[in-house]
Amino acid sequence: MFSKILIANRGEIAVRIIRACKEMGVATVAVYSEADKNALHVALADQSYCIGSAEAADSYLNQNQIISTAIIAGAQAIHPGYGFLSENAHFARLCRKNGLVFIGPEPESMERLSDKSILKELIKNTGLSVIPGTKAVASVEDAKREADKLGYPVMLKACAGGGGRGIRLIKSEEDIEEAYLQATSEAVSAFGDGSVYLEKYIFPARHVELQMLADEHGNAVCLGERDCSLQRRNQKLIEETPSPAVNVEQRKKIVELAIDAVKKIGYVGAGTLEFLLDRQGNFWFMEMNVRLQVEHTVTEMLTGFDLVKWQIRIAAGIPLSFNQEDIRLNGSAIECRINAQSCGALEMLHVPGGPSVRFDTCLIEGTAVSPYYDSLLGKLVVYAKTREEALRKLRAALCELVIRGIPTNIEEQLRIVEDERFTSGNYDLTFMGNR
DSSP states (O other): OOSEEEEOOOHHHHHHHHHHHHHHTOEEEEEEEGGGTTOHHHHHSSEEEEEEOSSGGGTTTOHHHHHHHHHHHTOSEEEOOSSTTTTOHHHHHHHHHTTOEESSSOHHHHHHHHSHHHHHHHHGGGTOOBOOBOSOBOSHHHHHHHHHHHOSSEEEEETTOOTTOSEEEEOSGGGHHHHHHHHHHHHHHHHSOOOEEEEEOOOSEEEEEEEEEEOTTSOEEEEEEEEEEEEETTEEEEEEESOTTOOHHHHHHHHHHHHHHHHHTTOOEEEEEEEEEETTSOEEEEEEEOSOOTTHHHHHHHHOOOHHHHHHHHHTTOOOSOOGGGOOOOSEEEEEEEEBSSOEEOOEEEOOOSTTEEEEEOOOTTOEEOTTSOOEEEEEEEEESSHHHHHHHHHHHHHHOEEESSOBSHHHHHHHHHSHHHHTTOOOTTTTSOO
């Protein structure tokens, strides 16, 4: 096991990883930008180092600076969290070159699986149904030809995408040129890779993802599914597990296929298989996230397994100490993402309490929301024995959560969880007006 880990991230996920390390008896090293010098993760870590200016490119994306800091601090491993360098194969390889363990998949595995068009070719051989689509399209003309073959509407997606970026819905040939230029430009800006591919648009559908853990000893488990259909412009707002749209037989079948698929592609670490679930109950594979998801917390609340700790153990070569039969999906867990709606400084924070209520955040009095980073302030998660009880608990927690000085989406989240479409469980990706 590692004695010291550097956390190459910021915000609530950096705090989350530090807490897991403390519980494991592992020392922590925080890195921070000049904008984050007073951040909570900086105060909580055993050691903290400023690595650059506020711009992410000069700090949290500065690979050489992070590696140098890890070596100077005596860290043996680096946890990338999510976002930033979490899916960067070059950084994972740089860690290995410098004698550091990257807490995530091997760089070769990341390269093979992060390109969605290549991944789909691999998944086709595992028994999972893959959304009809293409490999990378090199031009507007290529996109038009492939779209004609697939039939409209189609989705244009970044090959190296994630977080809802580099995605465009194309309803007719007239939309392709503008969509192609926008998606490739956004993909270059977000991922440094402008390649895009097309896939058939499945509508209406729900976004359902399976949380996987796999070790280097050939063991793999699925910790159930999360329903992530509450989205605005491909950005998730609310997640819940289990999905109200998946029955016991469907779950049993897709879990077996997912475990088999993860073993066949040789994946090691925490990862997520993402699907569209159509109204006929068919699961259509979309992509795989080869990192920790923002919404991992809702799975932890339902199953009781600490995903961050298991990421660290797997990276240290420790085999999973449980199997699929040990995973129980009893009850219901629901998570709301609490986002800042503009910049500001925190004047007051009151966090709701009570049994099975969790608020993962980086907020402390005086925290300033910076324009340089993601708007996520925290994740409010509740658990109860039934979905109806979990919904009541979530409403109460949202009403009790107070964040002053920073405009937030708390009121909007409260309206959503009180909406009959959501409370009935009969919702899909069109809930927030997405088309």
